[in-house]
Amino acid sequence: YRRGESQGIVVAGGNGSGNRLDQLSNPQYVFVDRDHSVYVSDWGNHRVMKWVEGAKQGIVVAGDQGQGHGLTQLSHPWGVVVDQLGTVYVADA
Incomplete structure (x- = not known):
């Protein structure tokens, strides 16, 4: 919801549970940056997704290399924060 609005809009996912770029599977945390991009x-799916404002599908910004503990893998990521330089920080199990 936007402040003052009575109806919300879907800005990330919304196409059932799954692993396509327009789907999420058990999303845990949302972060919105100054450009209104949404990180989930x-x-x-062991990944962090980014939706730029108005996008119909997301972009994988971390993980999506299968579950694991390698440098390019995540294992059930929980929190996500993005700093002013665009660095993505992920709390991973």
Whole structure:
């Protein structure tokens, strides 16, 4: 919801549970940056997704290399924060 609005709009996911770029699986945390891009920790898909304002599908910004503990892998990510320089920080299990 935007302040003062009575109806919300879907800005990330919204196409059922799954692993496509327009889907999420058990999302845990949302972060919105100054450009209104939405970051979601996609727990079930072991990735962090980013939706720029108005996008119909997201962009994988971390993980999506299968569950694991390697440098390019995540294992059930929980929190996500993005700093002013665009660095993505992920709390991972």
